Amino acid sequence: MAEAAHAEVHRHPAPTGFIRKYIFSIDHKVIGIQYILLALTAVLVGMIMSVLMRVNLTWPGTHIHIMETLFPQGAPGGAMTPEFYLSLVTMHGTIMVFFVLTTAPQGGFGNYFLPIQIGADDMAFPVLNMLSFWVTFVGFVVILLAIFAEGNATVGGWFTKLGDVLHSPEAWAGGSGTVGPIGGWTGYAPLSALGKIAGPGQGAGVNLWIISIAIFCVGSLLGALNFITTLLNMRTRGMSLMRMPLTCWAWFTTAILALLSFPVLLGGGILLLLDRMAGTSFFIPGGLYVSGATVPLHNGGSPLLWQHLFWFFGHPEVYIAILPGMGATSHILSTFARKPVFGYRAMVFAIFAIGGLGFFVWGHHMFMSGMSPYSAVAFSILTLSIGVPSAIKTFNWLGTLWGARIRFTTPMLFAIGFVSLFVAGGITGLVLGQTSLDFFFHDTYFVTAHFHLVMGVASIFGMFAATYFWFPKMFGRMMNESWGKLHFWITFIGVYAIFVPFHAMGLLGMPRRYARFDEYEFLKNSKGLVMFVTVAAIITVTAQVLFYFNFFWSMFKGKKASDNPWEATTLEWSIPSPPPHDNFAGIVPVVYHGAYEFSVPGAPNDFIMQTEPEVTVLGADLGGASGNGGNGHKH
Amino acid sequence: MAATATNTEQVVDVGLGGGPRPRNGNGFHKNGGGDGGDGLRFSPARYRIGVWTAIGSILMLFVALTSAYIVRSASSNDWKPIAMPRVLWLSTGLILISSITIEVSRRSLKRDNNGAYSRWLINTVMLGAGFVVSQLFAWRQLVHQGVYMASNPYNSFFYLFTAAHGLHLLGGIFALTYLLFRTTKKRATVDGELRRIGAADAATIYWHFMDGLWVSLFALLMFWR
Numbered sequence: 001m002a003e004a005a006h007a008e009v010h011r012h013p014a015p016t017g018f019i020r021k022y023i024f025s026i027d028h029k030v031i032g033i034q035y036i037l038l039a040l041t042a043v044l045v046g047m048i049m050s051v052l053m054r055v056n057l058t059w060p061g062t063h064i065h066i067m068e069t070l071f072p073q074g075a076p077g078g079a080m081t082p083e084f085y086l087s088l089v090t091m092h093g094t095i096m097v098f099f100v101l102t103t104a105p106q107g108g109f110g111n112y113f114l115p116i117q118i119g120a121d122d123m124a125f126p127v128l129n130m131l132s133f134w135v136t137f138v139g140f141v142v143i144l145l146a147i148f149a150e151g152n153a154t155v156g157g158w159f160t161k162l163g164d165v166l167h168s169p170e171a172w173a174g175g176s177g178t179v180g181p182i183g184g185w186t187g188y189a190p191l192s193a194l195g196k197i198a199g200p201g202q203g204a205g206v207n208l209w210i211i212s213i214a215i216f217c218v219g220s221l222l223g224a225l226n227f228i229t230t231l232l233n234m235r236t237r238g239m240s241l242m243r244m245p246l247t248c249w250a251w252f253t254t255a256i257l258a259l260l261s262f263p264v265l266l267g268g269g270i271l272l273l274l275d276r277m278a279g280t281s282f283f284i285p286g287g288l289y290v291s292g293a294t295v296p297l298h299n300g301g302s303p304l305l306w307q308h309l310f311w312f313f314g315h316p317e318v319y320i321a322i323l324p325g326m327g328a329t330s331h332i333l334s335t336f337a338r339k340p341v342f343g344y345r346a347m348v349f350a351i352f353a354i355g356g357l358g359f360f361v362w363g364h365h366m367f368m369s370g371m372s373p374y375s376a377v378a379f380s381i382l383t384l385s386i387g388v389p390s391a392i393k394t395f396n397w398l399g400t401l402w403g404a405r406i407r408f409t410t411p412m413l414f415a416i417g418f419v420s421l422f423v424a425g426g427i428t429g430l431v432l433g434q435t436s437l438d439f440f441f442h443d444t445y446f447v448t449a450h451f452h453l454v455m456g457v458a459s460i461f462g463m464f465a466a467t468y469f470w471f472p473k474m475f476g477r478m479m480n481e482s483w484g485k486l487h488f489w490i491t492f493i494g495v496y497a498i499f500v501p502f503h504a505m506g507l508l509g510m511p512r513r514y515a516r517f518d519e520y521e522f523l524k525n526s527k528g529l530v531m532f533v534t535v536a537a538i539i540t541v542t543a544q545v546l547f548y549f550n551f552f553w554s555m556f557k558g559k560k561a562s563d564n565p566w567e568a569t570t571l572e573w574s575i576p577s578p579p580p581h582d583n584f585a586g587i588v589p590v591v592y593h594g595a596y597e598f599s600v601p602g603a604p605n606d607f608i609m610q611t612e613p614e615v616t617v618l619g620a621d622l623g624g625a626s627g628n629g630g631n632g633h634k635h
Numbered sequence: 636m637a638a639t640a641t642n643t644e645q646v647v648d649v650g651l652g653g654g655p656r657p658r659n660g661n662g663f664h665k666n667g668g669g670d671g672g673d674g675l676r677f678s679p680a681r682y683r684i685g686v687w688t689a690i691g692s693i694l695m696l697f698v699a700l701t702s703a704y705i706v707r708s709a710s711s712n713d714w715k716p717i718a719m720p721r722v723l724w725l726s727t728g729l730i731l732i733s734s735i736t737i738e739v740s741r742r743s744l745k746r747d748n749n750g751a752y753s754r755w756l757i758n759t760v761m762l763g764a765g766f767v768v769s770q771l772f773a774w775r776q777l778v779h780q781g782v783y784m785a786s787n788p789y790n791s792f793f794y795l796f797t798a799a800h801g802l803h804l805l806g807g808i809f810a811l812t813y814l815l816f817r818t819t820k821k822r823a824t825v826d827g828e829l830r831r832i833g834a835a836d837a838a839t840i841y842w843h844f845m846d847g848l849w850v851s852l853f854a855l856l857m858f859w860r
Contacts, residue, residue: 124681225688233681263692267699274795279785282707300711300788305703312699 014581024134026126027581031133032112033474036467038133038140039104040548042095045144047541049092049179054534056080060516073177074151083200085515087178091147093185094209097317098216099140101459105324106258107136107223109466110251112474114227116572117245119236119589121582124229128222135219139212146208147180150201159204170195171276173203181205184513186314189283189306191290193275198290207276210269217266220258227255236571238591242348243610245570245595246341249348250327253355254320260359261316268309275301282306304369311362318455319358322422323351325462326393329418331595332465333400335568336412338606340596342399346392353389357382367438376435383433390426394419409566410484414465417492418458424496425454428503443513446506449499457495464491464547471554472561476577479554487546494540501529567607570595574611679833686837690844693803697848700799701855704792708859716789716860720776726769727853733762734846737811741839744832752835753819756811759842763808766849770797789860796852804845810838 015021022030055064056079063078074084115123123129148155156175163172173196182201183192191198192206231252235244271282279297283306286299334341341347363371363379397419406412428450432438441447464487471479508526510517517523517530564573571589572579589611597608708714740755774797777783777790784794818831 125685221692225685225692228688229681229685232684233678259688259692260695263696264699267696267703270795270799271700271703274784274791278791280791281713281785281788282703282791286711286713297785300707300713302706302710305706305710308706309699309703 024130026122026130028111028115028123028126028129029474029579029583031129032108032110034133035103035107035111035136036109038137039100039108039463040551042099042103042140046092046096046100047544049088049095051538051541052080053085053088053092054537056085056515057517058531058534060518071151071179073153074179080515081177082515083176083178083182086182086184086513087150087180087201087205089513090182090184090187090209091143091180094143094213096456097185097321098213099136099143101321101456102216102220102258102317103136104463105321105328105459105466106227106251106254107133107220109247109328109463109470110227110254110324111223113470113572114248114251115230115234116575116579116583117248117570118231118234118239119571119584119591120230120234121584123226124233125226129226132219132222132226135215135222139215139219142208142212142215143180146205146212149174149208150176150181150203150205151179156204159208163204166277168195168277170197171203171207174205176200176203176205178205181209183209186310187272187306188310189272189275189303190285190288190295190301193272193283193301193306194288194290194295195276197293197295207273210273210276214266214269214273217262217269220262224255224258224262227251228259231255236589236591239610242345243591243594245327246330246344246347246351247324247327249351250323250330253351254323257316257320257323257355257358261313261320264309265313268306268313271309272306304366307366307369308362311365312359314365315362316355316358318451319355321455321459322462323355325418325459325466326351326422328462328466328469329397329415330393330400331570332411332415332469333397333419334596334598335469335566336407336409336415337400337404338407338598339400339404340594340598341396342402343392343396344594344596347396350389350392350396354386354393357386357389361386364433364438367435368442373435380433380435384430387426387430390422394423394426409468410479410481410488411465411469411566413485413488413492414461414468417488418461418465420492421453421458421461421495425450425452425458429454441506443511444506445502445510445512448512449502449506452502453495453499457499461491464488467551469566470572471551472565473572473577473579475555475558476561477554477556477558478561478565479558480550483546483550487543487550490543490546491540494536494543497536498533498540501533505529567605569593569597569607569609571610574609679829679836682830682833682837683840686840690841693844693848696799697796697852700792700795701852704796704855705859707788707792711788713787714789715787717777717780717782717787717793719857720773722769722772722776723853726766726773727850729762729766729769730846730849733759733766734843736762737839737842741835744835747821749819749821753815756815756819760808760811760815763804763811763842767801767804767808770801773797793856796856800845800849800852803848807838807842807845810841814838 015025015027021027025031025034052067055067061079064075065078067075067080068078071080071084074081074087111123111129115121145155149159150156153175156173159172159174160169163169163174166172178201180201181187181192182199183206187206187209191202194202195206196203231244231248235241271280274280275282275284275298281298281301283303284295284298284301285303286301288295288298330341330347361379361383363375364383367376367379401416428446432441432447432450468479468484471477505526508523510523510526517526561577563575563577565577566573571591574589575584590613591610592612592614593608593610595610597603597610599606600608736755737759740752740759743749743751743755774794777793782790784791814835818834822828822831
C-alpha cells in the first residue's frame with residue numbers, strides 16, 4: 001500500500017536528456033534558476049546603461065572616444081545626443097522593472113522555494129510553469145530587439161521594410177540612432193502613440209517595447225496562476241496557512257497583485273498598439289501639434305486614460321517588486337536572530353494590507369495631471385495610509401532583532417540592509433504622497449531617489465539576501481562569506497552615497513530625465529554633487545563583480561554545504577542540498593510546527609524543524625512549542 | 636469488510652504514522668486555516684482554483700477595456716454608435732444555449748454516462764463554432780457598410796471587444812476539443828477519474844464565464860452608447 005501511494009507522488013520522472021533537463025525543463029527548481037540567470041543577465045544590461053547615463057551627466061559635451069566608437073550614431077563626436085540619453089533612461093527603467101525586479105524575486109526564488117516550503121513536489125501546472133519562463137524569455141529578446149531596431153541601421157531597416165508591408169510606415173520606422181524607444185518606462189501617450197512623427201526613437205522601437213511588455217504580461221500571468229493554485233492546493237499535511245513561512249505569504253500576495261494588475265497593462269498596451277498601427281484614437285486627441293506639424297486623422301482620444309491604465313498596473317508593480325524581498329527579509333532576520341518572527345500574524349495582515357491598498361493609490365503618480373483636488377486628497381490619504389502596514393512590518397523586523405544574539409552572516413547583513421533601505425526610501429514616500437509637496441518634487445531627482453531606494457535597491461538587497469541564504473540549498477555549495485561581506489559593505493555604503501545626494505538635487509529642483517545640467521544657472525553649484533554620485537555609482541557597479549564572481553565560482557568551487565547549514569526550520573532545509581528531482585524523494589513531509597520556532601524554552605536545540613514530530617510530555621502542555629524528548633530529532 | 640476499512644485508513648497515514656493534527660502555528664490559539672492536504676492524492680480542486688484564477692485575470696483585462704470604453708465615450712463629441720448588427724442576437728442565443736448544453740454534458744459525466752457526456756460536448760463545440768461564425772458575419776456586415784476599426788471610437792471598441800472575447804472563446808473551444816479527445820473514456824485509476832472530472836469541471840466553469848462575459852459586453856455595447 002505504501003509503495004503504491006509513493007509511486008503516485010512521482011508525477012513526472014526525472015528527465016535525462018540535456019534539453020529536457022536544463023532548457024525546456026518542467027522542474028520548478030530548474031525554472032527558478034533560469035529566471036535568476038535571466039535576471040542576472042538583464043541587470044547587467046541595466047547597470048551598464050545607468051553608468052553610461054552618469055557619465056553623460058557628469059561630462060556633458062566632452063569628447064569621450066569610447067562613446068563614439070560604441071555608438072557612432074547616438075554619440076557623434078563622443079558626446080551623447082539628448083535622444084540617446086532618453087532612450088537609455090527608458091531602457092534602463094524597463095529592463096530593471098520588468099526583467100529584474102519582477103523576474104528574480106517572484107519567478108526565480110518564488111518558483112524554486114514556494115513548492116518546497118509548502119512540501120509539494122512541484123508546481124500545480126509544471127508545463128504552464130515552463131511556458132511562463134519561456135514566454136518571459138521571448139519578451140526579453142524582443143526588448144533587446146527594440147534596442148537594435150532603433151540603434152542599428154541594418155536592423156532598423158528590416159523594421160522599416162516591415163512597416164511598408166504592414167502599411168504603417170510611421171509606426172515601424174527604425175534606425176533612429178537611439179538605443180530603443182525614448183518615452184520613459186511609463187511610455188506616456190500621446191507621444192508614444194504617434195509613431196515617427198513624434199521624433200526619433202518613436203518608431204519600431206516603441207512597437208517592440210509594447211509587444212515585449214505584452215508578452216511579459218502573459219508570462220507573468222501564467223506564473224501567477226501557478227503560484228496561487230500551488231499554494232492553495234498543494235500544501236502538505238499539517239501545513240496550515242498560519243504555519244507557512246512568511247516568504248510564501250509574500251509570494252502568494254505578489255501573485256495576486258500580478259494576476260490583477262498585469263491584465264490592465266496588457267489592455268492598455270493593446271490600445272496603444274492599435275493607436276499606433278490601426279489608426280484608432282484611444283489616446284490621441286484631435287489637433288495635436290507635434291514637431292512642427294499637426295497630427296492628422298486622429299480625434300478625441302484621452303492621453304490621461306493611458307496614465308490611469310498604466311498606473312493602475314504601475315503601482316501594484318512596485319509591490320510586486322518589493323513584497324518578495326519583505327518575505328525573504330522576515331525569514332532571514334528570524335533565522336539569524338534565532339528568534340521567532342515578532343508578530344507573525346500581524347506580518348501576514350500587513351502584507352495583505354500593503355497589497356490591497358496598492359490598488360487604490362495609482363492616482364498619486366498623477367497629481368500633476370490636473371485631476372480634481374478632491375480625488376487628489378483621496379489618493380493622498382490612501383497613499384499615506386500604506387505607511388501604517390509598512391510601519392507594522394518595520395516595527396516587527398526591529399522587534400525580531402531586539403535582544404537577539406544575532407549571527408552576522410552575509411544574508412543577515414543584506415536583510416538588515418533591506419530594512420534600512422526600505423525605511424530610508426519609504427520615509428520619502430510619505431513626503432511625496434502629499435499633494436502639496438509633490439507639486440514641488442514631481443519629476444525631480446527627489447522622486448528618483450525615493451523609488452530607487454525603496455523599490456529598486458531595497459528589492460535588490462532582498463534578492464542578495466535570498467541569494468546568499470539559499471545558494472547552499474540551490475547548488476549544494478556555500479558562497480564565500482568574506483567576499484560576501486565585502487560585497488555587502490561596498491554596496492551598502494555605495495547605494496547610500498548614490499541616492500542620498502539625489503534628495504539634495506531634488507530639493508535644488510533638478511529635473512529627472514534631462515540629458516545635461518550644465519546649461520542651467522540654478523544648477524551651477526551642483527556639479528560637485530553630480531560628480532560625487534557618478535564616482536560612487538562606478539565604484540558600486542564595479543563592486544558587483546565580487547558578487548558575480550562569488551556566485552559562479554562558488555557554484556563549482558565553493559565549500560560543500562550540509563543539508564541545513566544555517567540551522568533553519570523550514571522544509572527546504574530538511575532535504576538534501578541540492579534537492580532531488582521531486583524534492584522530497586517520494587516521501588510526504590508532515591508539518592508539526594510553525595515556521596519560526598527558534599529558541600523555544602525547554603527544547604534541546606535552539607531551533608525546531610517544522611517536520612520534527614511533536615512529543616507531548618505527560619502533564620506538561622507547552623502550547624504547541626513543546627520541547628522535544630531528546631531523541632528522534634535528526635540533526 | 637473490516638480489513639478493507641483499515642486499509643483505507645492506512646493510505647491516508649502512509650509511512651508517517653499520522654502525527655497529531657496541526658494544533659497551532661507560531662503559538663497562536665487557532666490553526667490559522669485548514670490543514671494542508673496529504674499530498675498523496677491528486678486533488679481536483681487544483682483545476683477549479685486554476686480556472687477561477689484565470690477568470691480573475693481575464694476579468695481584469697475586460698474591466699480595463701470597459702473602463703476605457705466608458706471614459707472614452709464621455710471624453711469627446713466624436714462618439715457615434717452604430718446600429719447593432721442583428722446577427723449578434725443570434726450569437727447571443729447560440730452562446731446562451733451552449734451554456735445549457737455544456738452543463739448537461741458535465742452532469743452526464745457526473746452520472747457516469749460517458750456517451751451523453753461526449754454527445755453534449757460535441758453539441759457545445761458546434762454551438763461555440765456557430766457563435767464564432769456568427770460574430771464573423773457581424774464583422775463582415777459592418778465592413779460592407781464601410782464601418783472599420785478606425786472609423787469611430789465606438790467602432791474601435793466594438794471590434795476590440797468582439798475580437799478579445801472571440802480569442803478567449805477560441806481558447807474555450809480548444810479546451811473542449813481537448814476534453815473530447817482525451818477525457819471521454821473512463822480511466823482505470825481513481826486519480827485518473829478525478830483528473831478527468833476536474834478537467835471537465837474547469838472547462839465548464841470557463842465556458843459559463845465566456846457566456847456571461849459576452850452577454851455583459853453585448854449589453855454594454857447596446858445600452859451604454
